[in-house]
Amino acid sequence: MKRVQYLAIPAWTPGWMMVMAALAVIIAIAGGAVLYMEHQGHWVTGMTNQVVWGMPHVFAIFLIVAASGALNVASIGSVFGREPYQPLGRLSALMAMALLAGGLGVLVLDLGRPDRLVVAITHFNVKSIFAWNVILYSGFFAVVGFYLWAMIDWRMKRAYKPAAITAFLWRLILTTGTGSIFGFLLARDAYNAAVMAPLFIAMSFAFGLALFILFILGATTALNRPLSMELVRRKGRLLGLFVAANLYFVAIQHVTALYMADRVAVETFLLLQGGLYTALFWGGQVLLGALVPLILVFRPNASRCRVRAASVLVVLGGIAQIYVILIGGQAFPLTLFPGMEVSSSFQDGLVAAYAPTAAEILLGLGGFALALLIAVIGASALRILPASLGDGDEATAEIILAEGDPVAAP
Amino acid sequence: MSQPTSRRDLLKAAAIGAVAIAPGLTLIAPAAARPLGTGASAANRWGLLIDTSKCDAGCTACVDACKTEMGLTGHDRPLTDSQYIRKVDVTDPASGHRHSLPVMCQHCAKPPCVDVCPTGASMKRADGIVLVDRHICIGCRYCMMACPYKARSFIHEDQSGQKPDNPRGKGCVESCTLCAHRIDAGGQPACVESCAKDGRAAMLFGDLNDPNSEISRRVSTEATSRIRADLGVEPAIRYQGI
Numbered sequence: 109m110k111r112v113q114y115l116a117i118p119a120w121t122p123g124w125m126m127v128m129a130a131l132a133v134i135i136a137i138a139g140g141a142v143l144y145m146e147h148q149g150h151w152v153t154g155m156t157n158q159v160v161w162g163m164p165h166v167f168a169i170f171l172i173v174a175a176s177g178a179l180n181v182a183s184i185g186s187v188f189g190r191e192p193y194q195p196l197g198r199l200s201a202l203m204a205m206a207l208l209a210g211g212l213g214v215l216v217l218d219l220g221r222p223d224r225l226v227v228a229i230t231h232f233n234v235k236s237i238f239a240w241n242v243i244l245y246s247g248f249f250a251v252v253g254f255y256l257w258a259m260i261d262w263r264m265k266r267a268y269k270p271a272a273i274t275a276f277l278w279r280l281i282l283t284t285g286t287g288s289i290f291g292f293l294l295a296r297d298a299y300n301a302a303v304m305a306p307l308f309i310a311m312s313f314a315f316g317l318a319l320f321i322l323f324i325l326g327a328t329t330a331l332n333r334p335l336s337m338e339l340v341r342r343k344g345r346l347l348g349l350f351v352a353a354n355l356y357f358v359a360i361q362h363v364t365a366l367y368m369a370d371r372v373a374v375e376t377f378l379l380l381q382g383g384l385y386t387a388l389f390w391g392g393q394v395l396l397g398a399l400v401p402l403i404l405v406f407r408p409n410a411s412r413c414r415v416r417a418a419s420v421l422v423v424l425g426g427i428a429q430i431y432v433i434l435i436g437g438q439a440f441p442l443t444l445f446p447g448m449e450v451s452s453s454f455q456d457g458l459v460a461a462y463a464p465t466a467a468e469i470l471l472g473l474g475g476f477a478l479a480l481l482i483a484v485i486g487a488s489a490l491r492i493l494p495a496s497l498g499d500g501d502e503a504t505a506e507i508i509l510a511e512g513d514p515v516a517a518p
Numbered sequence: 519m520s521q522p523t524s525r526r527d528l529l530k531a532a533a534i535g536a537v538a539i540a541p542g543l544t545l546i547a548p549a550a551a552r553p554l555g556t557g558a559s560a561a562n563r564w565g566l567l568i569d570t571s572k573c574d575a576g577c578t579a580c581v582d583a584c585k586t587e588m589g590l591t592g593h594d595r596p597l598t599d600s601q602y603i604r605k606v607d608v609t610d611p612a613s614g615h616r617h618s619l620p621v622m623c624q625h626c627a628k629p630p631c632v633d634v635c636p637t638g639a640s641m642k643r644a645d646g647i648v649l650v651d652r653h654i655c656i657g658c659r660y661c662m663m664a665c666p667y668k669a670r671s672f673i674h675e676d677q678s679g680q681k682p683d684n685p686r687g688k689g690c691v692e693s694c695t696l697c698a699h700r701i702d703a704g705g706q707p708a709c710v711e712s713c714a715k716d717g718r719a720a721m722l723f724g725d726l727n728d729p730n731s732e733i734s735r736r737v738s739t740e741a742t743s744r745i746r747a748d749l750g751v752e753p754a755i756r757y758q759g760i
């Protein structure tokens with residue numbers, strides 16, 4: 109039986125150094141932005157007592173959601189036994205951990221007191237879904253790390269399948285937990301719905317795969333390794349399925365809300381009269397983030413370029429989607445007196461204005477850079493990327509005949 | 519957790535000092551000061567009854583008193599400055615009827631802020647007062663997302679002019695404490711006191727668990743309601759005329 113050849117990314121080459129340096133610079137700038145915001149206090153950001161979670165949270169939630177989605181490729185290969193996906197399992201697990209680290213980094217650095225992070229571990233409120241997420245996130249690193257080890261080390265072959273299943277279940281729970289952060293907010297008209305959890309799972313599938321495709325395309329180009337067009341198209345079509353699923357849950361989210369009389373106001377705001385939020389919803393999330401990518405990937409013989417464009421659009425549409433959910437949901441005023449008009453010195457009854465500042469955006473981009481940095485370092489230190497994902501006799505054999513048949517292993 | 523206890527003792531000591539220099543405070547006090555070293559008791563359920571028919575849109579006596587009592591100097595930035603209590607003007611679009619009322623932390627019996635807080639910094643005392651433990655708040659603002667009454671503020675910048683009873687640190691969340699420091703000393707909240715003195719005496723403070731208190735008597739004989747009672751969080755602040 110032929111083995112898949114895995115090769116580490118050759119480190120310390122000029123190109124590698126350049127990528128590393130660029131990422132390090134972005135991370136350093138993000139670090140500067142954090143110091144500035146923490147030193148001055150949050151009044152220098154766009155966040156207020158009305159919009160308490162801003163742009164950093166948009167990026168953080170995107171990355172965290174994408175992290176569990178990035179694990180999908182590995183799960184499809186191992187849990188569901190789809191062989192063409194198996195050679196990419198290692199990268200999938202590595203990316204999942206890298207993205208989660210990037211997202212958590214942003215989340216933690218936006219705390220009012222990031223210096224008290226240890227308190228979040230020593231003081232634990234069992235009723236808080238947020239506290240549960242602390243456990244889910246740390247557990248994710250352990251579970252996926254072990255899974256990666258089981259994939260890399262042939263002596264761990266026995267553990268491979270159980271590790272794969274555990275990781276798959278863990279990520280489903282993790283995304284449910286992230287979605288539930290919103291679902292549990294009974295007072296916010298835009299959030300309080302059970303559909304938030306499955307919606308976040310669909311989002312994670314789409315965003316994670318889009319980032320994964322972009323990384324594969326970038327890495328094979330940069331390293332000059334062969335990549336089968338068939339594999340690219342197959343991934344593109346899978347992305348299309350996930351995007352469609354996301355769109356389906358978005359439709360459920362809004363249609364069910366429209367049936368509830370007390371939700372009509374917030375829905376009208378988001379879908380029709382919300383200005384920026386309405387534009388981001390229809391133009392960013394639905395059109396550019398879903399419909400256009402669907403057309404791109406389902407065209408027969410979609411080219412590499414099309415799949416790449418579709419993935420980029422899914423990422424941008426995803427950021428727009430989280431922006432609309434998170435910021436749009438907070439901008440809409442809380443209802444203290446249903447059916448009444450209210451005003452106060454504390455912005456009651458007013459749509460809150462929020463404009464992200466450069467510092468917040470830089471912090472968010474720093475999260476992306478951190479994730480990419482971890483992924484590249486990981487793929488340089490370990491044998492993560494297959495030597496070839498090409499077509500042709502030798503390459504196909506390399507892809508398909510994964511080492512032994514891990515799925516059949518006891 | 520020795521820190522909060524020792525600080526509570528400290529606050530109590532400070533509060534007793536306040537009683538000594540201001541004996542008038544105890545005259546109108548509905549309850550005796552809590553003896554040093556004892557915790558808040560579940561036998562009490564402190565609450566307010568606010569008659570909005572007396573409250574006037576132009577009056578901000580309660581808000582001003584709160585700012586002074588709690589040292590909320592602010593930075594003239596209405597979007598980020600803390601507000602523990604605010605006046606909300608309500609208009610019925612169908613009839614044009616207007617009224618005005620103060621809204622602060624409602625000291626919910628089932629407080630969502632406490633449920634969601636990851637560290638337990640948001641906490642409910644045995645007597646129902648909901649507070650933020652400033653020693654363990656990490657500034658995540660999840661409680662602000664969860665509070666149905668928009669009662670909480672995030673401390674967006676360094677503060678000056680702080681009061682010993684209300685230490686305020688940048689990066690933490692804060693809200694109305696129902697003047698726990700005054701209650702523990704046998705007094706009543708600053709807003710209630712100034713509403714009686716400079717306002718229209720629209721606010722009544724008392725123990726909802728004590729059947730003989732004036733607030734209990736009125737709540738059991740007159741129609742009262744709570745803001746967003748439908749949410750089921752059971753606020754301790756009751757209103758008339760909303």
Ligand code: SF4
Pocket residue numbers: 622623624625626629630631632648664665666667668669670693751
């Ligand atoms: S009003 Fe808000 S801050 Fe106060 S107890 Fe209720 S949920 Fe908590």
Ligand code: SF4
Pocket residue numbers: 634635636637638639640650654655656657658659660661662690691
């Ligand atoms: S901001 Fe502080 S009090 Fe509020 S939920 Fe977070 S840790 Fe708890």
